[in-house]
Structure formats: structure tokens, C-alpha cells
Amino acid sequence: MRILVVDDSTTMRRIISNSLRAVGYEDIVEAGDGQQALETLEGVSMMLTDWNMPNMDGLTLVKTVRANPALAGMPIIMVTSEGARDEVMEALAAGVNDYIVKPFTKDVLAEKVKGMLK
């Protein structure tokens, strides 16, 4: 069960990865932007992505992934500080399955990931 964590902040990637490891997910890969994420998708079962990133942002990444029929069903959670209603609606319309607004607790993250992988 490989999980891809995408965020341009190394600190945020570490927080998310550590939270996942704490609840038993060991196979975690990371990417610093959407472009890198697309090159890291091999074998990935689920993706958590930031919205604001250089090169390719999270929304474009989600749209690109969803445009690939082989990846259309992969669970995607957006983890972002863009918590306004319009942004949430836009992300869901693009194919995000769930949404976590920063700052978040480890428990909220673990719960959403577990729920998604059930």
C-alpha cells in the first residue's frame, strides 16, 4: 500500500509522512511539486497533495491524474490552507475524494486516510 505525499514544504511532507507512519503506513514516497508527483506515481495506491506548489500546482495535478483512465479511481486527499468554500468545491469538482485544511491534527489525517483505504 504505497502512499504518495506531495507538498513543496519539506517540513509539511515530514509531518504528513510521520503521521502516516505513526498509524502503520510504511510505504511512503514524496514529491515536491505536481510535476515530480507525476513521475513518482508508479505503484502508488493513494495520494495526498498540497494545492499551492511551484511548477505544477495540486489542482492541475489532480486534473492530470484524473484524466488518465488507469488512475481515475485512485483516492486523492487534498491537504491545503485553501479552506474557503469555493476552493473546496473546485477541488472536489476536479476529482479530489477528501479535503484536509491546514493546520490539521495527526488524528484527523489518520482518520481520513484510513476511511479512504477501507
Ligand SMILES: [Mg+2]
Ligand atoms: Mg505549498
